[in-house]
Amino acid sequence: MDIPVALPLVKRVLLMGTCLCDAIYDDVARATVEVLEHLGLSVEYPAKQTCCGQPAFNSGDWSASRKVARHCAEVFAGDLPVIVPSGSCAAMNRHGNLLQFENSPDPSITSLASRSWEVMDFIFNGLGVKFWPGAFETPTRLAFHRSCHSRGTGTGDAVRALLGSIKNAEIIPFGQSEQCCGFGGTFCVTFPHISGKMGTVKLDHILDAHPDCLVGIDMSCLMHLSGLARVQGRAVPHLHAIQILRNTLQA
Amino acid sequence: MIGKQLIDQFARSLSDERQHLVSAAASAGTVKREQVLHNDYQDLDALRKLAASIKDHTLHHLGDYLAQAEQALVARGAKVHFAVTGEDACQTILSILQNHGVTRLTKSKSMAAEEIHLNPFLIQNGVECLESDLGEFIIQLDNDVPSHIVKPIIHKNRSDVARTFQREKIAEDFNDDPQTLTRRARVFLREKYMQSQACITGANFVCADSGRLLLVTNEGNSRFGMAPVPVHIALVGIEKLIPREKDLAVFLNLLARSATGQQLTVYTEFINGPRAAHQTEGPEHLHVVFMDNGRSKILASNCREILRCLRCGACQNVCPVYRQASGHAYRSIYGGPIGAVLSPLLFSERFPELADLAKASTLCGACNEVCPVDIPIPDLLLRLRDKAQRQRIHSPAAIPMAPFAALATSPVLWRGAMSLSKAMNHLPIQITPLPPARAWFDQRALPAFHGGDFRKWMKARLKNKNRKPED
Numbered sequence: 197m198d199i200p201v202a203l204p205l206v207k208r209v210l211l212m213g214t215c216l217c218d219a220i221y222d223d224v225a226r227a228t229v230e231v232l233e234h235l236g237l238s239v240e241y242p243a244k245q246t247c248c249g250q251p252a253f254n255s256g257d258w259s260a261s262r263k264v265a266r267h268c269a270e271v272f273a274g275d276l277p278v279i280v281p282s283g284s285c286a287a288m289n290r291h292g293n294l295l296q297f298e299n300s301p302d303p304s305i306t307s308l309a310s311r312s313w314e315v316m317d318f319i320f321n322g323l324g325v326k327f328w329p330g331a332f333e334t335p336t337r338l339a340f341h342r343s344c345h346s347r348g349t350g351t352g353d354a355v356r357a358l359l360g361s362i363k364n365a366e367i368i369p370f371g372q373s374e375q376c377c378g379f380g381g382t383f384c385v386t387f388p389h390i391s392g393k394m395g396t397v398k399l400d401h402i403l404d405a406h407p408d409c410l411v412g413i414d415m416s417c418l419m420h421l422s423g424l425a426r427v428q429g430r431a432v433p434h435l436h437a438i439q440i441l442r443n444t445l446q447a
Numbered sequence: 448m449i450g451k452q453l454i455d456q457f458a459r460s461l462s463d464e465r466q467h468l469v470s471a472a473a474s475a476g477t478v479k480r481e482q483v484l485h486n487d488y489q490d491l492d493a494l495r496k497l498a499a500s501i502k503d504h505t506l507h508h509l510g511d512y513l514a515q516a517e518q519a520l521v522a523r524g525a526k527v528h529f530a531v532t533g534e535d536a537c538q539t540i541l542s543i544l545q546n547h548g549v550t551r552l553t554k555s556k557s558m559a560a561e562e563i564h565l566n567p568f569l570i571q572n573g574v575e576c577l578e579s580d581l582g583e584f585i586i587q588l589d590n591d592v593p594s595h596i597v598k599p600i601i602h603k604n605r606s607d608v609a610r611t612f613q614r615e616k617i618a619e620d621f622n623d624d625p626q627t628l629t630r631r632a633r634v635f636l637r638e639k640y641m642q643s644q645a646c647i648t649g650a651n652f653v654c655a656d657s658g659r660l661l662l663v664t665n666e667g668n669s670r671f672g673m674a675p676v677p678v679h680i681a682l683v684g685i686e687k688l689i690p691r692e693k694d695l696a697v698f699l700n701l702l703a704r705s706a707t708g709q710q711l712t713v714y715t716e717f718i719n720g721p722r723a724a725h726q727t728e729g730p731e732h733l734h735v736v737f738m739d740n741g742r743s744k745i746l747a748s749n750c751r752e753i754l755r756c757l758r759c760g761a762c763q764n765v766c767p768v769y770r771q772a773s774g775h776a777y778r779s780i781y782g783g784p785i786g787a788v789l790s791p792l793l794f795s796e797r798f799p800e801l802a803d804l805a806k807a808s809t810l811c812g813a814c815n816e817v818c819p820v821d822i823p824i825p826d827l828l829l830r831l832r833d834k835a836q837r838q839r840i841h842s843p844a845a846i847p848m849a850p851f852a853a854l855a856t857s858p859v860l861w862r863g864a865m866s867l868s869k870a871m872n873h874l875p876i877q878i879t880p881l882p883p884a885r886a887w888f889d890q891r892a893l894p895a896f897h898g899g900d901f902r903k904w905m906k907a908r909l910k911n912k913n914r915k916p917e918d
Contacts (some may be wrong), residue, residue: 213901215855218865218899218901219868220897221894222900222904225901229908241905243858243902245858246857246858247861249855251851252851252852254832255832255836256832256833256835257848257849260851263852263855263856264851264856267856292829295829296833344811347812347815374813375767375813376767376811378767379809380810380811382883383806383808384886385844385846386452386843386844386886387452387806388887388889389455389459389771391809393458394767394768395890397767419893423892423894426892427890427891427892
């Protein structure tokens with residue numbers, strides 16, 4: 197299959213698999229590898245990787261999160277792009293780390309920030325892949341939850357363009373799509389009432405649009421939303437956008 | 448791990464009816480803002496960034512602009528006062544009133560006055576002080592506090608207002624028709640305007656070049672307040688300065704659209720100074736009280752961007768936490784994202800007890816996205832969390848992060864933990880008594896753990912690949 201690639205110089209990339217894919221969503225990490233390899237890249241997964249450090253960072257424990265960030269920068273040292281199947285971990289590398297090191301800039305941290313990509317953003321804006329030649333067998337309604345950490349990045353447009361170009365796929369609008377799902381890392385357990393209500397509002401809007409599948413770019417949002425939906429007796433199929441790219445190629 | 452977050456508890460205790468009121472009005476505000484701004488501007492972000500840079504520039508040269516504004520105001524015949532603290536501002540205003548022999552006044556809406564509790568202070572000191580903004584008037588009757596910057600009674604419905612009017616004998620009977628309510632308030636307030644001897648207002652902007660104050664309202668209440676009285680006092684936070692009058696082209700276009708989805712507020716008043724000899728009406732005396740009240744400290748901190756704030760309330764409207772918890776949850780006159788940043792900074796002596804406000808956010812960034820002056824609110828919330836942690840302020844329900852950091856900096860332990868996680872699939876973790884687990888499982892299911900599966904798959908794939916050339 198011919199897919200135009202704008203960054204032909206990139207032959208190898210590093211995969212930051214995220215802790216959530218390491219522990220639970222292994223198929224998302226697999227899909228990331230398969231799609232990137234399909235695009236002609238060789239994907240390396242540094243075995244010493246752990247987590248980006250976001251839980252400690254968001255909790256305000258920056259001495260803890262800086263340790264994790266330094267470890268992360270060491271594991272992903274070099275000059276290869278670091279590809280992340282998560283908007284929020286990518287945002288941690290690209291922005292959060294700069295914030296927590298603003299008083300003591302660290303070249304390895306700055307380097308990691310400049311090389312980190314959310315995977316859909318990378319495919320669309322980095323590689324220049326502007327359409328996806330996949331297909332669903334039957335018309336499929338996709339509700340895309342943008343995930344808040346992709347605000348102000350190229351991810352949202354990338355997902356809408358790539359998924360929207362898949363045969364038989366329709367990205368359906370739903371109400372208050374700018375609103376957060378209520379996950380928020382430790383927020384979901386430290387503010388359980390508000391988190392649950394926010395998630396329920398989000399689900400109401402999404403399910404009102406009758407999607408065949410809920411699509412996200414952060415498994416953390418989807419874990420929270422699908423977990424709520426299951427307990428509320430209204431389970432909804434949910435996939436990472438990269439899984440859709442992989443699955444529709446295989447179809 | 449013990450204890451609960453106050454804002455979450457407040458949200459839990461809120462009746463569904465109140466929560467729906469707040470949420471519906473806030474969402475409607477967000478929709479209106481979005482429509483009018485995107486209809487009118489192609490590159491909204493450029494405008495927001497321009498506004499931010501004008502504010503930053505002003506704050507960077509605040510000393511110079513204050514001096515310039517003072518000079519320009521004095522040249523127009525105004526008297527300029529400076530107040531370091533809220534108490535200073537209250538005392539200054541009281542002595543101005545006493546010098547003019549004022550015992551009755553009306554006050555138009557001013558967040559600066561709310562911030563320093565000017566109303567109760569003046570009433571305690573024998574000055575009858577009536578709020579003339581309809582929402583603030585109702586707040587005053589109910590002895591309540593505002594729960595939204597622009598819509599102070601966002602948490603009330605018209606029946607609440609009708610009951611208040613009946614109770615306070617503003618109306619003889621219960622009637623919750625909005626038009627009737629407004630008419631009744633008008634009849635009551637008009638008489639009060641005529642009896643009053645002074646008018647206190649805030650100011651939305653003070654132009655340093657011209658020395659003119661700018662006031663925006665939708666009810667015209669500040670005009671009514673000023674028309675019959677000899678004394679006008681404007682209480683102004685020092686961050687309200689802008690360098691030039693022509694900068695208003697940027698700010699006025701953003702302010703009303705962001706706040707209420709209007710292109711311009713119904714009344715936009717330029718205050719030229721006290722009444723000139725050739726003018727037939729207006730106060731003969733204009734006093735401008737510039738108030739610091741913690742702002743210089745904020746300017747010297749790593750959260751100074753918050754001083755750009757225009758008090759439009761767009762961040763409150765869009766905030767999903769505010770929509771669930773309402774403004775009163777934030778235990779200050781500033782609720783929502785702006786309050787979560789501003790309150791612990793402004794009331795810095797209460798920082799330990801207000802440090803939890805910065806935690807009441809998913810850091811979703813919607814507030815930054817709608818902010819007319821592009822304040823990076825999530826970054827400021829994070830800096831405040833860091834500050835609280837460094838001061839070792841207890842955070843209820845917090846999960847200790849040192850063990851996490853130890854695990855996440857040791858690849859061997861980490862991989863071990865990942866493999867172990869699969870064992871959890873066979874344990875009844877749904878009923879574990881750990882509070883964070885309880886908080887998760889009370890409302891949500893958890894998918895099965897596949898710890899380490901991806902690593903195995905990746906290893907096998909690599910082996911396969913390396914073997915291929917030999918095949």
